[in-house]
Amino acid sequence: MDAFEAILTRxxxxxxxxxxxxxxxxxxxxxxxxxxxxxxxxxMNHFFIVRDVAALGKLNALAESAFAGMEADESTYPSLRNSILLSKKGGYAFSYHAPVLIIVANRKDYGNNMADTVAAIENMMVAANALDLGSCYINQLYWLNEEPSLLAYLRGLGLKEEERVYGAMVLGYAATEDGLPVRAPLARKGNEVTFV
Ligand SMILES: Cc1cc2nc3c(=O)[nH]c(=O)nc-3n(C[C@H](O)[C@H](O)[C@H](O)COP(=O)(O)O)c2cc1C
Structure with a gap:
């Protein structure tokens, strides 16, 4: 698969x-x-590759508990609202039970922290596709990057004092019949282009 195909079918x-x-x-x-x-x-990205089942379970449980304690109304960003409402119901798993969660942290006081994180995540998602692996961007740990219980747990995994999570992604074989990711293109109706 060449670079264009990997990008366009991700x-x-x-x-x-x-x-x-x-x-x-x-x-x-x-x-x-x-x-x-x-x-x-x-x-300055710091990559955490979480494959340990207990660690994946703990991160999901901590996030669920943090979201369940938050309030959401019509003005709440829809995806965040969804995480809050699903967590209140119970059984929420932000990482979709994928076998690998890649968390990307960076320095809190660095202006390009999120930009550098996202550049890396996009590269990894495209690479995953080229390797026939499914992936998905995961924002929940960014939203919760000052949550004390998660910070403490991540510190135990090696997150440094000056670092925070700015993005994450999951990785694994898709639960499709052939194990390949669904690659049907999604129409792009937004993302305006202006030639000058
Ligand atoms: C900044 C950002 C945050 C995202 N957060 C999540 C997320 O937390 N959970 C999720 O399932 N998808 C998340 N996504 C994936 C988008 O929903 C998805 O890329 C979009 O719907 C287009 O679909 P496609 O990736 O199949 O082309 C995120 C994507 C980006 C770029």
Whole structure:
């Protein structure tokens, strides 16, 4: 698959097989993230590759508990509202039970923290597609990046004092019949283009 095909057929996968991803493939995805551009070539992204089932469960449980304690109304950003309402119901899993969660942290006091994070995540999602793996951007840990219980847990995993989470993604084999991600293109009706 060439670069254009990998970009144009990348879609979000939200249903995963529990099967582990081969370490070699995980390594290639991480490499794609580490080779993303960074502002001023700062290379300050910190990648957490979470595959441990207990750690995945703990992160989901902490996020669910934090969201369940929040209030949402009509003015709340729809995706955040969805996380809050589903958490209040119980059984919410922001990581869609995918076998791999990649969390990207960066320095809190660095102006390009989110931009550098997202450049890496997009590289990794495109690489995942090229490797026949499904992926999906995950924003919940960014929304909760000052939540004390999650901060404490992530600190235990190696998050440094000056770092916060700015983005995440999940990775794994899609729960489709053939295990391949659904690649049907989604029409782009927005994303205006102006030639000058
Ligand atoms: C900044 C950003 C945040 C996103 N957050 C989430 C998320 O938390 N959960 C999720 O399922 N999808 C999330 N997405 C995925 C979008 O919903 C998805 O890319 C969009 O609907 C287009 O679909 P496609 O990825 O299949 O082309 C996010 C995407 C971006 C760029």
């Amino acid at each position: 879609r979000s996968t939200r249903k995963y097989r529990p099967d582990a991803v081969e370490p070699e493939k995980v390594k290639r995805v991480i490499e794609a993230g580490r080779f993303a551009p960074s502002g001023g070539n700062n290379q």
